[in-house]
Amino acid sequence: METLKVIKIGGNIIDDEAALDAFLSEFSKIKSPKLLVHGGGKLATQLSKQMNVEVKMVDGRRVTDQDTLDIITMVYAGKINKQIVAKLQSKQCNALGFTGADGNSIVSDKRPVKTIDYGFVGDVKHVNPAVLNLLLENGITPVFCAITHDEKGQLLNTNADTIASELAIGLASFYQTELYYCFEKNGVLQDINDDNSVIEHINTTAYEKLVEDGIISDGMLPKLNNCFHAIQKNVKKVCIGKPEMLFDASSKFTTITAD
Protein backbone atom coordinates (compact mmCIF):
# COMPACT_ATOMS: atom_id res chain seq x y z
CA MET A 1 0.00 0.00 0.00
CA GLU A 2 1.09 3.53 -0.74
CA THR A 3 1.93 5.85 2.17
CA LEU A 4 -0.37 8.78 3.04
CA LYS A 5 0.94 11.52 5.32
CA VAL A 6 -1.75 13.24 7.42
CA ILE A 7 -0.20 16.42 8.80
CA LYS A 8 -1.70 18.70 11.41
CA ILE A 9 -0.50 22.24 12.01
CA GLY A 10 -1.61 24.50 14.84
CA GLY A 11 -1.86 28.14 15.76
CA ASN A 12 1.88 28.68 16.23
CA ILE A 13 2.36 28.22 12.47
CA ILE A 14 -0.94 29.70 11.28
CA ASP A 15 -0.48 32.95 13.22
CA ASP A 16 3.00 33.53 11.78
CA GLU A 17 2.79 34.45 8.09
CA ALA A 18 6.46 33.73 7.32
CA ALA A 19 6.41 30.41 9.20
CA LEU A 20 3.21 29.37 7.42
CA ASP A 21 4.64 30.24 4.03
CA ALA A 22 7.87 28.35 4.74
CA PHE A 23 5.89 25.35 5.98
CA LEU A 24 3.61 25.32 2.92
CA SER A 25 6.64 25.48 0.60
CA GLU A 26 8.09 22.36 2.20
CA PHE A 27 4.70 20.68 2.47
CA SER A 28 4.05 21.16 -1.25
CA LYS A 29 7.29 19.29 -2.04
CA ILE A 30 6.17 16.09 -0.29
CA LYS A 31 5.86 13.56 -3.06
CA SER A 32 3.59 10.97 -1.45
CA PRO A 33 -0.17 11.56 -1.14
CA LYS A 34 -0.78 13.99 1.71
CA LEU A 35 -3.54 15.67 3.62
CA LEU A 36 -3.32 18.83 5.74
CA VAL A 37 -5.37 19.64 8.85
CA HIS A 38 -5.11 23.13 10.30
CA GLY A 39 -6.23 24.60 13.59
CA GLY A 40 -7.53 28.10 13.98
CA GLY A 41 -4.93 30.20 15.74
CA LYS A 42 -5.71 33.54 17.32
CA LEU A 43 -7.79 35.01 14.47
CA ALA A 44 -11.14 33.70 15.71
CA THR A 45 -10.57 35.25 19.14
CA GLN A 46 -9.51 38.54 17.53
CA LEU A 47 -12.61 38.62 15.34
CA SER A 48 -14.83 37.77 18.32
CA LYS A 49 -13.46 40.80 20.13
CA GLN A 50 -13.93 43.05 17.08
CA MET A 51 -17.55 41.87 16.86
CA ASN A 52 -18.15 42.07 20.62
CA VAL A 53 -18.85 38.35 20.88
CA GLU A 54 -17.78 37.02 24.26
CA VAL A 55 -15.12 34.29 24.18
CA LYS A 56 -16.01 31.61 26.74
CA MET A 57 -13.46 28.92 27.55
CA VAL A 58 -14.03 25.95 29.86
CA ASP A 59 -10.97 23.76 30.60
CA GLY A 60 -9.15 25.25 27.61
CA ARG A 61 -12.03 24.49 25.25
CA ARG A 62 -14.04 27.11 23.45
CA VAL A 63 -17.76 27.16 24.27
CA THR A 64 -19.41 27.49 20.87
CA ASP A 65 -22.68 29.42 20.81
CA GLN A 66 -24.32 30.40 17.49
CA ASP A 67 -22.31 33.64 17.12
CA THR A 68 -19.07 31.84 17.91
CA LEU A 69 -19.88 29.07 15.43
CA ASP A 70 -20.47 31.72 12.73
CA ILE A 71 -17.13 33.35 13.55
CA ILE A 72 -15.30 30.03 13.53
CA THR A 73 -16.88 29.05 10.22
CA MET A 74 -15.87 32.38 8.72
CA VAL A 75 -12.31 32.30 10.04
CA TYR A 76 -11.44 28.58 9.82
CA ALA A 77 -13.36 27.50 6.70
CA GLY A 78 -13.20 30.93 5.04
CA LYS A 79 -10.14 33.05 5.58
CA ILE A 80 -7.54 30.57 6.86
CA ASN A 81 -8.57 27.58 4.77
CA LYS A 82 -8.82 29.49 1.49
CA GLN A 83 -5.59 31.41 2.05
CA ILE A 84 -3.80 28.09 2.61
CA VAL A 85 -5.42 26.54 -0.47
CA ALA A 86 -4.48 29.54 -2.66
CA LYS A 87 -0.90 29.52 -1.34
CA LEU A 88 -0.53 25.80 -1.99
CA GLN A 89 -1.83 26.29 -5.54
CA SER A 90 0.89 28.91 -6.08
CA LYS A 91 3.40 26.25 -4.99
CA GLN A 92 2.08 23.71 -7.53
CA CYS A 93 0.22 21.68 -4.91
CA ASN A 94 -3.33 21.05 -6.12
CA ALA A 95 -5.16 21.64 -2.83
CA LEU A 96 -8.89 21.48 -2.11
CA GLY A 97 -10.41 22.87 1.10
CA PHE A 98 -12.71 20.79 3.31
CA THR A 99 -14.90 20.92 6.34
CA GLY A 100 -16.41 17.62 7.43
CA ALA A 101 -19.64 18.70 5.71
CA ASP A 102 -17.90 18.80 2.32
CA GLY A 103 -18.34 15.47 0.61
CA ASN A 104 -19.95 14.34 3.90
CA SER A 105 -16.39 13.45 4.87
CA ILE A 106 -16.60 13.70 8.70
CA VAL A 107 -19.82 13.10 10.63
CA SER A 108 -20.05 14.15 14.28
CA ASP A 109 -22.55 14.11 17.12
CA LYS A 110 -23.19 17.35 18.96
CA ARG A 111 -21.60 16.85 22.35
CA PRO A 112 -24.29 15.93 24.91
CA VAL A 113 -24.82 18.44 27.72
CA LYS A 114 -23.66 16.99 31.03
CA THR A 115 -22.38 19.49 33.58
CA ILE A 116 -21.13 21.84 30.85
CA ASP A 117 -22.93 22.86 27.66
CA TYR A 118 -20.15 23.28 25.08
CA GLY A 119 -22.71 24.39 22.50
CA PHE A 120 -22.07 23.54 18.86
CA VAL A 121 -19.13 21.23 19.48
CA GLY A 122 -18.89 17.91 17.68
CA ASP A 123 -17.45 14.56 18.69
CA VAL A 124 -16.45 12.60 15.58
CA LYS A 125 -18.72 9.62 14.84
CA HIS A 126 -17.23 8.43 11.56
CA VAL A 127 -15.20 9.39 8.51
CA ASN A 128 -16.48 8.71 4.97
CA PRO A 129 -13.21 8.18 3.10
CA ALA A 130 -14.58 7.60 -0.44
CA VAL A 131 -14.43 11.19 -1.75
CA LEU A 132 -11.07 11.82 -0.08
CA ASN A 133 -9.63 8.65 -1.58
CA LEU A 134 -10.98 9.61 -5.02
CA LEU A 135 -9.24 12.98 -4.80
CA LEU A 136 -5.99 11.62 -3.35
CA GLU A 137 -5.83 9.01 -6.14
CA ASN A 138 -6.05 11.89 -8.60
CA GLY A 139 -3.23 13.94 -7.06
CA ILE A 140 -5.43 16.34 -5.09
CA THR A 141 -4.43 17.37 -1.56
CA PRO A 142 -7.37 17.83 0.84
CA VAL A 143 -6.93 20.68 3.35
CA PHE A 144 -9.18 20.37 6.40
CA CYS A 145 -10.25 22.98 8.88
CA ALA A 146 -11.60 21.95 12.28
CA ILE A 147 -15.31 21.91 11.49
CA THR A 148 -17.55 18.88 11.01
CA HIS A 149 -21.32 18.38 10.66
CA ASP A 150 -24.11 16.16 12.01
CA GLU A 151 -25.76 15.22 8.66
CA LYS A 152 -28.82 17.18 9.84
CA GLY A 153 -27.63 20.55 8.57
CA GLN A 154 -25.66 21.60 11.64
CA LEU A 155 -21.99 22.57 11.45
CA LEU A 156 -19.97 21.66 14.55
CA ASN A 157 -16.71 23.00 15.98
CA THR A 158 -14.37 20.02 16.35
CA ASN A 159 -10.91 19.49 17.79
CA ALA A 160 -8.30 19.63 15.02
CA ASP A 161 -6.08 16.95 16.60
CA THR A 162 -9.06 14.60 16.62
CA ILE A 163 -9.92 15.41 13.01
CA ALA A 164 -6.35 14.55 12.00
CA SER A 165 -6.34 11.23 13.86
CA GLU A 166 -9.81 10.22 12.63
CA LEU A 167 -8.82 10.99 9.02
CA ALA A 168 -5.63 8.93 9.39
CA ILE A 169 -7.72 6.08 10.81
CA GLY A 170 -10.47 6.43 8.20
CA LEU A 171 -8.01 6.31 5.31
CA ALA A 172 -5.99 3.40 6.73
CA SER A 173 -7.95 0.93 4.59
CA PHE A 174 -6.65 2.64 1.42
CA TYR A 175 -3.19 3.76 2.52
CA GLN A 176 -0.45 3.05 4.99
CA THR A 177 -1.20 6.19 6.98
CA GLU A 178 1.31 8.23 8.96
CA LEU A 179 0.11 10.98 11.28
CA TYR A 180 2.26 14.06 12.02
CA TYR A 181 1.36 16.51 14.78
CA CYS A 182 3.37 19.70 14.32
CA PHE A 183 3.58 21.88 17.42
CA GLU A 184 5.95 24.26 19.16
CA LYS A 185 8.10 21.66 20.94
CA ASN A 186 10.55 19.09 19.59
CA GLY A 187 8.30 16.26 20.77
CA VAL A 188 7.63 14.53 24.06
CA LEU A 189 10.30 15.78 26.45
CA GLN A 190 11.91 13.88 29.31
CA ASP A 191 12.43 17.27 31.01
CA ILE A 192 9.73 19.78 30.09
CA ASN A 193 12.23 22.67 30.45
CA ASP A 194 14.82 21.15 28.13
CA ASP A 195 13.77 21.14 24.48
CA ASN A 196 16.71 18.84 23.70
CA SER A 197 15.50 16.05 26.00
CA VAL A 198 13.31 14.54 23.29
CA ILE A 199 12.11 11.00 23.83
CA GLU A 200 12.60 9.71 20.30
CA HIS A 201 10.48 6.60 20.46
CA ILE A 202 7.46 5.68 22.55
CA ASN A 203 5.55 2.41 22.34
CA THR A 204 2.56 1.27 24.38
CA THR A 205 4.66 -0.17 27.23
CA ALA A 206 6.92 2.89 27.44
CA TYR A 207 3.87 5.16 27.36
CA GLU A 208 2.25 3.55 30.38
CA LYS A 209 5.48 3.96 32.33
CA LEU A 210 5.90 7.62 31.26
CA VAL A 211 2.35 8.42 32.46
CA GLU A 212 2.98 6.52 35.72
CA ASP A 213 6.21 8.47 36.29
CA GLY A 214 4.44 11.81 35.62
CA ILE A 215 6.69 12.61 32.62
CA ILE A 216 3.60 12.84 30.43
CA SER A 217 0.92 14.95 32.04
CA ASP A 218 -1.40 17.92 31.55
CA GLY A 219 -1.69 19.11 27.95
CA MET A 220 0.30 16.21 26.53
CA LEU A 221 -2.02 13.53 27.90
CA PRO A 222 -4.99 14.11 25.54
CA LYS A 223 -2.55 14.60 22.63
CA LEU A 224 -0.88 11.27 23.30
CA ASN A 225 -4.16 9.50 23.94
CA ASN A 226 -5.15 10.66 20.44
CA CYS A 227 -1.89 9.23 19.11
CA PHE A 228 -2.33 5.81 20.69
CA HIS A 229 -5.97 5.71 19.67
CA ALA A 230 -4.76 6.15 16.07
CA ILE A 231 -2.05 3.50 16.48
CA GLN A 232 -4.62 1.03 17.82
CA LYS A 233 -6.79 1.69 14.77
CA ASN A 234 -4.22 0.76 12.11
CA VAL A 235 -2.35 4.04 11.70
CA LYS A 236 1.23 2.92 11.08
CA LYS A 237 3.05 5.58 13.06
CA VAL A 238 2.45 8.94 14.71
CA CYS A 239 5.13 11.62 14.97
CA ILE A 240 5.07 14.68 17.22
CA GLY A 241 7.45 17.59 16.95
CA LYS A 242 8.29 20.81 15.16
CA PRO A 243 7.39 20.98 11.45
CA GLU A 244 11.09 20.42 10.64
CA MET A 245 10.56 16.74 11.46
CA LEU A 246 8.91 16.42 8.04
CA PHE A 247 11.70 17.97 6.01
CA ASP A 248 14.95 17.92 7.94
CA ALA A 249 16.52 14.49 8.29
CA SER A 250 18.72 15.66 11.18
CA SER A 251 15.86 16.96 13.35
CA LYS A 252 14.77 15.16 16.50
CA PHE A 253 11.14 14.37 17.27
CA THR A 254 9.01 11.71 18.94
CA THR A 255 7.77 8.70 17.00
CA ILE A 256 4.94 6.65 18.43
CA THR A 257 4.33 3.07 17.38
CA ALA A 258 2.41 0.11 18.82
CA ASP A 259 5.55 -1.75 19.83
Add this chain to the structure above:
Amino acid sequence: METLKVIKIGGNIIDDEAALDAFLSEFSKIKSPKLLVHGGGKLATQLSKQMNVEVKMVDGRRVTDQDTLDIITMVYAGKINKQIVAKLQSKQCNALGFTGADGNSIVSDKRPVKTIDYGFVGDVKHVNPAVLNLLLENGITPVFCAITHDEKGQLLNTNADTIASELAIGLASFYQTELYYCFEKNGVLQDINDDNSVIEHINTTAYEKLVEDGIISDGMLPKLNNCFHAIQKNVKKVCIGKPEMLFDASSKFTTITAD
Protein backbone atom coordinates in the same frame (compact mmCIF):
# COMPACT_ATOMS: atom_id res chain seq x y z
CA MET B 1 -24.00 13.40 -23.52
CA GLU B 2 -25.55 13.67 -20.09
CA THR B 3 -27.12 17.00 -19.05
CA LEU B 4 -25.47 19.14 -16.37
CA LYS B 5 -27.48 21.93 -14.78
CA VAL B 6 -25.41 24.91 -13.59
CA ILE B 7 -27.62 26.97 -11.30
CA LYS B 8 -26.86 30.41 -9.92
CA ILE B 9 -28.72 31.92 -6.98
CA GLY B 10 -28.36 35.47 -5.75
CA GLY B 11 -28.85 37.57 -2.64
CA ASN B 12 -32.65 37.54 -2.75
CA ILE B 13 -32.60 33.81 -1.92
CA ILE B 14 -29.47 33.76 0.25
CA ASP B 15 -30.70 36.55 2.55
CA ASP B 16 -34.05 34.81 3.17
CA GLU B 17 -33.54 31.71 5.34
CA ALA B 18 -36.92 30.13 4.50
CA ALA B 19 -36.53 30.81 0.76
CA LEU B 20 -33.01 29.34 0.81
CA ASP B 21 -34.16 26.23 2.63
CA ALA B 22 -37.08 25.72 0.23
CA PHE B 23 -34.77 26.23 -2.75
CA LEU B 24 -32.18 23.77 -1.44
CA SER B 25 -34.88 21.15 -0.84
CA GLU B 26 -35.97 21.37 -4.47
CA PHE B 27 -32.40 21.64 -5.74
CA SER B 28 -31.40 18.45 -3.91
CA LYS B 29 -34.15 16.55 -5.75
CA ILE B 30 -32.73 17.33 -9.20
CA LYS B 31 -31.64 13.96 -10.55
CA SER B 32 -29.16 15.00 -13.25
CA PRO B 33 -25.64 16.14 -12.36
CA LYS B 34 -25.81 19.67 -11.02
CA LEU B 35 -23.61 22.48 -9.79
CA LEU B 36 -24.62 25.45 -7.62
CA VAL B 37 -23.13 28.94 -7.71
CA HIS B 38 -24.15 31.39 -5.01
CA GLY B 39 -23.72 35.14 -4.65
CA GLY B 40 -23.09 36.87 -1.39
CA GLY B 41 -26.19 38.76 -0.35
CA LYS B 42 -26.17 41.44 2.30
CA LEU B 43 -24.06 39.62 4.89
CA ALA B 44 -20.70 40.93 3.65
CA THR B 45 -21.92 44.52 3.83
CA GLN B 46 -23.34 43.91 7.32
CA LEU B 47 -20.06 42.43 8.52
CA SER B 48 -18.08 45.30 6.95
CA LYS B 49 -20.18 47.74 8.98
CA GLN B 50 -19.73 45.72 12.18
CA MET B 51 -15.97 45.75 11.60
CA ASN B 52 -15.86 49.41 10.55
CA VAL B 53 -14.57 48.55 7.08
CA GLU B 54 -15.79 51.07 4.55
CA VAL B 55 -17.91 49.64 1.71
CA LYS B 56 -16.89 51.29 -1.56
CA MET B 57 -19.02 50.73 -4.65
CA VAL B 58 -18.24 52.01 -8.17
CA ASP B 59 -20.95 51.45 -10.80
CA GLY B 60 -22.60 48.83 -8.60
CA ARG B 61 -19.37 46.90 -8.15
CA ARG B 62 -17.65 46.43 -4.83
CA VAL B 63 -14.13 47.85 -4.62
CA THR B 64 -12.15 45.09 -2.94
CA ASP B 65 -9.28 46.22 -0.74
CA GLN B 66 -7.46 43.74 1.53
CA ASP B 67 -9.92 44.12 4.44
CA THR B 68 -12.88 43.70 2.09
CA LEU B 69 -11.33 40.62 0.49
CA ASP B 70 -10.89 39.10 3.96
CA ILE B 71 -14.52 39.81 4.79
CA ILE B 72 -15.75 38.40 1.49
CA THR B 73 -13.63 35.27 1.93
CA MET B 74 -15.01 34.79 5.44
CA VAL B 75 -18.62 35.39 4.46
CA TYR B 76 -18.82 33.82 0.98
CA ALA B 77 -16.39 30.89 1.30
CA GLY B 78 -16.94 30.45 5.04
CA LYS B 79 -20.36 31.12 6.47
CA ILE B 80 -22.64 31.05 3.40
CA ASN B 81 -20.87 28.31 1.47
CA LYS B 82 -20.55 25.93 4.42
CA GLN B 83 -24.11 26.51 5.62
CA ILE B 84 -25.37 25.65 2.13
CA VAL B 85 -23.15 22.55 1.97
CA ALA B 86 -24.32 21.36 5.41
CA LYS B 87 -27.97 21.96 4.50
CA LEU B 88 -27.60 20.07 1.22
CA GLN B 89 -26.02 17.16 3.08
CA SER B 90 -29.06 17.05 5.38
CA LYS B 91 -31.18 16.74 2.23
CA GLN B 92 -29.16 13.79 0.91
CA CYS B 93 -27.31 15.88 -1.67
CA ASN B 94 -23.57 15.16 -1.42
CA ALA B 95 -22.29 18.73 -1.80
CA LEU B 96 -18.69 19.97 -1.75
CA GLY B 97 -17.83 23.67 -1.41
CA PHE B 98 -15.49 25.44 -3.81
CA THR B 99 -13.72 28.66 -4.50
CA GLY B 100 -11.82 28.86 -7.79
CA ALA B 101 -8.63 28.17 -5.79
CA ASP B 102 -9.94 24.76 -4.71
CA GLY B 103 -8.75 22.14 -7.17
CA ASN B 104 -7.38 25.11 -9.16
CA SER B 105 -10.82 25.11 -10.76
CA ILE B 106 -11.10 28.78 -11.85
CA VAL B 107 -8.09 30.93 -12.68
CA SER B 108 -8.48 34.71 -12.95
CA ASP B 109 -6.38 37.75 -13.67
CA LYS B 110 -6.50 40.65 -11.24
CA ARG B 111 -8.38 43.36 -13.09
CA PRO B 112 -5.89 45.89 -14.49
CA VAL B 113 -6.14 49.41 -13.08
CA LYS B 114 -7.42 51.84 -15.72
CA THR B 115 -9.41 54.80 -14.44
CA ILE B 116 -10.71 52.81 -11.46
CA ASP B 117 -8.76 50.48 -9.18
CA TYR B 118 -11.22 47.75 -8.23
CA GLY B 119 -8.60 46.16 -5.98
CA PHE B 120 -8.64 42.37 -5.59
CA VAL B 121 -11.20 41.70 -8.30
CA GLY B 122 -10.66 38.89 -10.78
CA ASP B 123 -11.62 38.49 -14.43
CA VAL B 124 -11.88 34.80 -15.28
CA LYS B 125 -9.07 33.52 -17.51
CA HIS B 126 -9.93 29.84 -17.65
CA VAL B 127 -11.70 26.95 -15.94
CA ASN B 128 -9.93 23.66 -15.19
CA PRO B 129 -12.81 21.21 -15.41
CA ALA B 130 -10.95 17.96 -14.55
CA VAL B 131 -11.55 17.88 -10.78
CA LEU B 132 -15.14 19.06 -11.18
CA ASN B 133 -15.83 16.40 -13.77
CA LEU B 134 -14.27 13.74 -11.52
CA LEU B 135 -16.57 14.75 -8.66
CA LEU B 136 -19.70 15.09 -10.82
CA GLU B 137 -19.09 11.62 -12.29
CA ASN B 138 -19.06 10.31 -8.73
CA GLY B 139 -22.33 11.92 -7.70
CA ILE B 140 -20.84 14.92 -5.90
CA THR B 141 -22.42 18.37 -6.30
CA PRO B 142 -19.91 21.26 -6.36
CA VAL B 143 -21.12 24.44 -4.63
CA PHE B 144 -19.23 27.57 -5.73
CA CYS B 145 -18.93 30.92 -4.04
CA ALA B 146 -17.85 33.98 -6.03
CA ILE B 147 -14.10 33.84 -5.33
CA THR B 148 -11.34 32.79 -7.71
CA HIS B 149 -7.53 32.95 -7.61
CA ASP B 150 -4.60 33.93 -9.79
CA GLU B 151 -2.41 30.81 -9.30
CA LYS B 152 0.11 33.07 -7.54
CA GLY B 153 -1.48 32.80 -4.10
CA GLN B 154 -3.95 35.65 -4.43
CA LEU B 155 -7.69 35.16 -3.91
CA LEU B 156 -9.87 37.42 -6.09
CA ASN B 157 -13.46 38.61 -5.73
CA THR B 158 -15.28 37.58 -8.91
CA ASN B 159 -18.75 38.17 -10.32
CA ALA B 160 -21.00 35.19 -9.52
CA ASP B 161 -22.91 35.39 -12.83
CA THR B 162 -19.58 35.16 -14.67
CA ILE B 163 -18.45 32.21 -12.55
CA ALA B 164 -21.68 30.37 -13.43
CA SER B 165 -21.34 31.02 -17.16
CA GLU B 166 -17.63 30.13 -17.25
CA LEU B 167 -18.29 26.87 -15.40
CA ALA B 168 -21.11 25.99 -17.81
CA ILE B 169 -18.74 26.74 -20.72
CA GLY B 170 -15.81 24.90 -19.15
CA LEU B 171 -17.84 21.76 -18.54
CA ALA B 172 -19.50 21.77 -22.00
CA SER B 173 -16.91 19.30 -23.31
CA PHE B 174 -18.09 16.71 -20.77
CA TYR B 175 -21.79 17.50 -20.51
CA GLN B 176 -24.64 19.10 -22.37
CA THR B 177 -24.68 22.10 -20.04
CA GLU B 178 -27.71 24.18 -19.14
CA LEU B 179 -27.30 27.44 -17.25
CA TYR B 180 -30.01 28.77 -14.91
CA TYR B 181 -29.88 32.30 -13.48
CA CYS B 182 -32.35 32.56 -10.61
CA PHE B 183 -33.27 36.12 -9.68
CA GLU B 184 -36.23 38.12 -8.37
CA LYS B 185 -38.11 38.54 -11.66
CA ASN B 186 -39.89 36.02 -13.87
CA GLY B 187 -37.35 36.58 -16.65
CA VAL B 188 -36.79 39.20 -19.32
CA LEU B 189 -39.91 41.35 -19.29
CA GLN B 190 -41.51 43.11 -22.25
CA ASP B 191 -42.80 45.71 -19.76
CA ILE B 192 -40.47 46.15 -16.78
CA ASN B 193 -43.45 46.99 -14.53
CA ASP B 194 -45.45 43.88 -15.43
CA ASP B 195 -43.98 40.66 -14.04
CA ASN B 196 -46.37 38.69 -16.26
CA SER B 197 -44.99 40.13 -19.51
CA VAL B 198 -42.26 37.48 -19.71
CA ILE B 199 -40.53 37.04 -23.05
CA GLU B 200 -40.38 33.26 -23.05
CA HIS B 201 -37.78 32.76 -25.75
CA ILE B 202 -34.94 34.91 -26.99
CA ASN B 203 -32.51 33.96 -29.71
CA THR B 204 -29.63 36.00 -31.13
CA THR B 205 -31.77 37.81 -33.72
CA ALA B 206 -34.54 38.61 -31.24
CA TYR B 207 -31.91 39.81 -28.72
CA GLU B 208 -30.43 42.37 -31.09
CA LYS B 209 -33.90 43.77 -31.77
CA LEU B 210 -34.78 43.90 -28.04
CA VAL B 211 -31.61 45.88 -27.29
CA GLU B 212 -32.30 48.19 -30.28
CA ASP B 213 -35.85 48.80 -29.03
CA GLY B 214 -34.61 49.57 -25.51
CA ILE B 215 -36.59 46.66 -23.98
CA ILE B 216 -33.33 45.22 -22.63
CA SER B 217 -31.27 47.87 -20.90
CA ASP B 218 -29.45 48.78 -17.68
CA GLY B 219 -28.91 45.88 -15.30
CA MET B 220 -30.21 43.28 -17.75
CA LEU B 221 -27.64 44.05 -20.43
CA PRO B 222 -24.55 42.56 -18.73
CA LYS B 223 -26.68 39.61 -17.53
CA LEU B 224 -27.83 38.85 -21.08
CA ASN B 225 -24.39 39.45 -22.56
CA ASN B 226 -23.19 36.74 -20.14
CA CYS B 227 -25.99 34.47 -21.40
CA PHE B 228 -25.17 34.90 -25.08
CA HIS B 229 -21.46 34.54 -24.38
CA ALA B 230 -22.28 31.14 -22.86
CA ILE B 231 -24.54 30.19 -25.76
CA GLN B 232 -21.78 31.06 -28.24
CA LYS B 233 -19.41 28.82 -26.29
CA ASN B 234 -21.42 25.60 -26.52
CA VAL B 235 -23.76 25.97 -23.56
CA LYS B 236 -27.00 24.39 -24.80
CA LYS B 237 -29.46 26.82 -23.24
CA VAL B 238 -29.65 29.55 -20.63
CA CYS B 239 -32.75 30.21 -18.54
CA ILE B 240 -33.48 33.33 -16.49
CA GLY B 241 -36.30 33.61 -13.98
CA LYS B 242 -37.43 32.86 -10.46
CA PRO B 243 -36.14 29.62 -8.90
CA GLU B 244 -39.57 28.07 -9.57
CA MET B 245 -38.52 27.70 -13.21
CA LEU B 246 -36.45 24.73 -12.13
CA PHE B 247 -39.20 22.86 -10.29
CA ASP B 248 -42.62 24.08 -11.39
CA ALA B 249 -43.59 23.03 -14.91
CA SER B 250 -46.29 25.70 -15.08
CA SER B 251 -43.98 28.63 -14.30
CA LYS B 252 -42.99 31.16 -16.95
CA PHE B 253 -39.40 32.24 -17.53
CA THR B 254 -37.04 33.27 -20.31
CA THR B 255 -35.10 30.69 -22.28
CA ILE B 256 -32.14 31.83 -24.36
CA THR B 257 -30.82 29.78 -27.24
CA ALA B 258 -28.61 30.48 -30.26
CA ASP B 259 -31.47 30.28 -32.73
